[in-house]
Amino acid sequence: MLALNGMQMHGQRILIVGVGGIGAPTAEICAQCGAELVLADLRAPTAIASAMKAKYGAQTSAYAVDIGSSDSIRTLCASAKNIDGLIIASGILPEEADMLPGTSEWEESFASVFDINVRGPMMLAQLVLADMISRSTGRIVIIGSIAGRNGGLLSGAQYAASKGALHAFVRWLALRAAPHGIPVNAVAPGATATPMLATRHVDVKKIPLGRLADPIEIARVVSLLASPAASYMHGAIVDVNGGAAFS
Numbered sequence: 001m002l003a004l005n006g007m008q009m010h011g012q013r014i015l016i017v018g019v020g021g022i023g024a025p026t027a028e029i030c031a032q033c034g035a036e037l038v039l040a041d042l043r044a045p046t047a048i049a050s051a052m053k054a055k056y057g058a059q060t061s062a063y064a065v066d067i068g069s070s071d072s073i074r075t076l077c078a079s080a081k082n083i084d085g086l087i088i089a090s091g092i093l094p095e096e097a098d099m100l101p102g103t104s105e106w107e108e109s110f111a112s113v114f115d116i117n118v119r120g121p122m123m124l125a126q127l128v129l130a131d132m133i134s135r136s137t138g139r140i141v142i143i144g145s146i147a148g149r150n151g152g153l154l155s156g157a158q159y160a161a162s163k164g165a166l167h168a169f170v171r172w173l174a175l176r177a178a179p180h181g182i183p184v185n186a187v188a189p190g191a192t193a194t195p196m197l198a199t200r201h202v203d204v205k206k207i208p209l210g211r212l213a214d215p216i217e218i219a220r221v222v223s224l225l226a227s228p229a230a231s232y233m234h235g236a237i238v239d240v241n242g243g244a245a246f247s
Contacts, residue, residue, distance in 0.1 A: 006229030010034035014226060015083045017065060017076075017124065018090030019045045021194030022143060025219035026087060026226075031058040033227065038080045040065040041090070067120035068112070077127045082135070085226045086128045088121045088142045093159050093196050101157075110158045117162035122169050125184075129173065133180045140177070141225045142170055143218075144188040144237060150245045153191055153202055163188075167237050174235030183234045185225045189218045190241025208243030 014030050015038040016023050027037055031052040036059040039045045039052075049060035063079060066072040067090045092113060099106040125140055132138025147155040148163030167186060174184040191202045192213040204210055221240050224230050239245060 007033050007224065007227045009085070009227055012036065012084040013038060013082055014085040014087065015040065015080055015128070016087045016089060017041070017067060018088065018143075019048055021089070021196055022189065022192065022215050022218045022222065023087070023089035024048060025216040026089065026222045027052060028056075029219055029223040030085075030226065031056040031060075033223070034058075035085070036060070038063070038083065040076055040080070042066060067124065068115040069120075070123060073120060073124050073127065077124070077131075081131065083128055083131065084137055085139045086125065086132075086141070087222060087226055088124060088140075089222070090121070091117050091143065091145075091196075093155060095156075095200075099156060106158075109156075113158040113162050114165075117159070118165045118169070121166060125169075125173055129177055129182065129184075132182050133177075136180065138182045139226050139230075140173070140182065140184045141222055142166060142184075142186045143222065144170070144186045146188055146190040146239070146241045146245050148237075149188060149239070153206055153244070154200055170237060171235050178234060183225070183230065183232075185230070185233055185236045185238065187218060187222050187225065187238045187240055189213060190239075190244045192218055206244065207241070211242070213240065213242060 012035045014035040017040045019041050038061050039049050040063040044062040044064040046062045049062040052058045053060045065076040144167050145163040147160040148167045151160045170186040177184045
């Protein structure tokens, strides 16, 4: 019973940004654990919010947010207040591996990737953390990537660098949140069967387990970190990659 009770999220208001891949099963687990869900994506994920309410009786709300836009992030934070748990699962992986550095195409890709994968999450996490500190409660979990560890199996330089930067930010933020008792952690997934990889070929022979991860396998770890059960984990980048890279 002690183990089960640790995952309970009753009375917790969980904001999940990015529900197109890993975020969707994460939302479902949090709903099963009793959380109130605040879901946000480029288009307001009203269908997922409604499904979680119908299936689990969860209190839900849905917002549109462009994680690459500072104004959009501020609008979300002004609307979605009193957040007890923040999970940032948004990100982009453009087909950039063969782009020639110095070209306009490469410059545009670099700016877009860093806006969405780094600057946006950094801004959102710090704004939400400030509110959490004012209420002396909260948890933050950010989705990184195996690419931030070893360059990834198919990513270009922009994506790998963006995830490495995100991992560094998690550690930076953890140091500043620790005195307030607010855990900050990240999950670094390996290749996962999400829409992001739907049109990409991944050589599973390079993965010791010999297959892609199912999104639910990542979501379980993310949800654990967002729950009271992980109360003493802090500043960790948790690898969930089928043995493709070790920290």
